[in-house]
Amino acid sequence: MSGFSQRYIGLIFLILFTAVLWAIVGAVYALMFFSAMMLWSVIHHIRHIVKLEQWLQYSDHTSASIPEGAGAWDDVFAYLARYVRTHSQSRQQLSLALERMQRATSAMPDGIVILDEMNRIEWCNPIAEQHLGIKQDLDSGQLIIHLVRQIPFVEYLAARKFSKPLILRQAHYHQLILMLQLVPYGYKQKLLISRDITRFERLETMRRDFIANVSHELRTPLTVIGGFLETMSDENNAEPEMNKRALVLMSEQAIRMQNLVEDLLTLSRLENDQNIIKEKEIDISGLLHDLKNEAESLSNGRHQIKLKIDTKNRLIGSQNELHSAFSNLVSNAIRYTPAGGEISINWKIKDRRGLFFVQDSGIGIEPEHIPRLTERFYRVDSSRSRETGGTGLGLAIVKHIATRHQARFKITSKIGEGSQFTIQFPTKRIISDDKQPD
Ligand code: ADP
Numbered sequence: 001m002s003g004f005s006q007r008y009i010g011l012i013f014l015i016l017f018t019a020v021l022w023a024i025v026g027a028v029y030a031l032m033f034f035s036a037m038m039l040w041s042v043i044h045h046i047r048h049i050v051k052l053e054q055w056l057q058y059s060d061h062t063s064a065s066i067p068e069g070a071g072a073w074d075d076v077f078a079y080l081a082r083y084v085r086t087h088s089q090s091r092q093q094l095s096l097a098l099e100r101m102q103r104a105t106s107a108m109p110d111g112i113v114i115l116d117e118m119n120r121i122e123w124c125n126p127i128a129e130q131h132l133g134i135k136q137d138l139d140s141g142q143l144i145i146h147l148v149r150q151i152p153f154v155e156y157l158a159a160r161k162f163s164k165p166l167i168l169r170q171a172h173y174h175q176l177i178l179m180l181q182l183v184p185y186g187y188k189q190k191l192l193i194s195r196d197i198t199r200f201e202r203l204e205t206m207r208r209d210f211i212a213n214v215s216h217e218l219r220t221p222l223t224v225i226g227g228f229l230e231t232m233s234d235e236n237n238a239e240p241e242m243n244k245r246a247l248v249l250m251s252e253q254a255i256r257m258q259n260l261v262e263d264l265l266t267l268s269r270l271e272n273d274q275n276i277i278k279e280k281e282i283d284i285s286g287l288l289h290d291l292k293n294e295a296e297s298l299s300n301g302r303h304q305i306k307l308k309i310d311t312k313n314r315l316i317g318s319q320n321e322l323h324s325a326f327s328n329l330v331s332n333a334i335r336y337t338p339a340g341g342e343i344s345i346n347w348k349i350k351d352r353r354g355l356f357f358v359q360d361s362g363i364g365i366e367p368e369h370i371p372r373l374t375e376r377f378y379r380v381d382s383s384r385s386r387e388t389g390g391t392g393l394g395l396a397i398v399k400h401i402a403t404r405h406q407a408r409f410k411i412t413s414k415i416g417e418g419s420q421f422t423i424q425f426p427t428k429r430i431i432s433d434d435k436q437p438d
Contacts, residue, residue, distance in 0.1 A: 007072055048073040062088070111194035115182075119144050119157060119190070131178055131194040144192065153180065162190075167197070177201045213377040217260055217391070221253035256389065263393040266324065267376070270400040277404050281431055282315045284347050284356070287323060291345060295330045302339040310348035314431040317405050325401040328394040329358040329421045335388040337362030337418070354425035364415040373411060374399035398423070405429060 014037055022030035051067040059065040063084045069077040102125075105112050111128030113121060121140050129135060134147045145154050156166040165181040177198045183191040228246040231237060269275050292307045299305060315322070326345075333343045341361040348355050365373070365380055372378045377392040379385040385392060402409040402423050413419035 044071065045073075048076075052076075109195075111192075113144065113192040113194075115144055115190040115192055117188040121147075122189070128192070128194055131176070131196065156180070157182070167201075210376060213392075214260075214264065217377070218257060221257050224253045225250050256386075256391075259389060260391045260393075263391045263397060266397055267393060267400065270321070270397065270404065277318045277321065279316050279318055282317055282319050282322060284315050284354075285309050285312065287319070287326070288345055288347055291323075291326055291330055294327060295334060295343065295345070298331060299334050299343075303334060303337060304342045306342070306344040308344055308346045308348075310346075311354075312433040313349055313354065315354055315425060316429045316431065317425075318401075321401045321404065325398045325423065326356060326358075328398050329423075332390075332394055332421070333358050333360035333362065333419075335390065336360065336384070341418075349430065352427045352430070354430045355422060356425070357420055357422035359418065359420045361418040364417055364419055365411070365413040366415055367413075370411050370413065374409070 014034070018030050018034045021033055048067075048069055051069070051073075055061075055065065055067055061084060063081040066077050066081045066084065068074075105125045106127075108125065108127065111125060111131040113124040113128045113132070113134070116122050121134065121142055121144055123140065124132075124134055124136050126136075132148050134142075134144075139147060145157060150168060150170070152166060153168055162182040162184065165179050168178045168180055170176070175198060176196065179195045179197045181193045181195075183193065185191055228250050232243055232246060237243070288307055288309060292305060295305050330343070330345060337343060337360045343361075344359045346355070346357045346359065369378075369380045373380075374395045376396045378395075379390070379392050382392075384390075398421075399409050405423075406426050406429070408422075408424040410422045410424065411419065412422075
């Protein structure tokens, strides 16, 4: 039987009992009894209402703190306890789901900002804080355009054409490049997604510059060769002396193109991750003697070339790559040192590291150029580089080879006094003299 019908039966029973009393002891006593029962009932309900009011006002609203009740109030409080229990369970589940969602969005590599109908910030993840310089605690409720003030962004927001992303240069801090995309969702809300594309953009610029540089490098010799061929194929051309000179110049340009293609192939091999370095124990002393002979034939007696080998320690590395790096440095020293100058090729151990360095007494390099010398096609003096057969790729190749050997490449120079190019090999690559078999 339900509590509701129980309470009706109780009331009917009270009325019947009062009627019987009325018949036996008279109306006065019967009504007194009925009034007393009614008064007791009113006091009972008021007591429970006060308990409920106190619980609603002061308690922590957990099911455990719900007061005990009697009669009808026992059922009311039991219902209330059940309701509070299920409510707090679903609240817990909801806050867990919210926490999970916030943790997931915080771990995302992209920045996310939730904007309301008026483009005010509702929430953002930590990456968005870094990208856009906003603070979730301080800036929520602020208009996004008060914090991201760049004109292209303000225009993008106003144009409301969100199908295409916006590339925002010089975002929060100077060199950051961001890709921003707005995605409308829910009730007029928007998700602002930001992605850091600085690295990608830099690679893209490098790729574009590289293609432009290679085309430029190839165009000049091709123009020269094309011009001579045109002159030579002219029917009226009957000057054997001039033709001979043209052939010499054409073959010079052909060699220049060949050198460029060879350097490009070397660079591409070095940049290819699949191309694993073929290492062996290298007799540096033998390698440097060969280098000195090559340098002397290149210098053709114009320079004084010295070899200073302070150690018999060997090196673990790729013979071909190291030969290529060392000979690039030696040939640069010859090309950028005027006749009569001095060039030394050195191998020594310092602080247990292997040092290979080439020192020259040449033209030197101004300090502002030094950090950029290992960039592809970077030259201090382009005409001098080309005149001496340079491709502008030599030091980029050296830098790559040094990196593949976990070595550091250092350049020091004084204008008019000369330069020193050093490759410093790590201790783990050095085989000490006393460890060698006899
Ligand atoms: P390049 O083929 O032009 O010599 P590199 O990459 O080998 O290209 O060198 C880059 C630039 O560094 C050169 O154009 C030159 O300006 C400068 N450079 C390289 N070696 C020396 C050196 N020993 N003395 C002075 N300048 C040098």
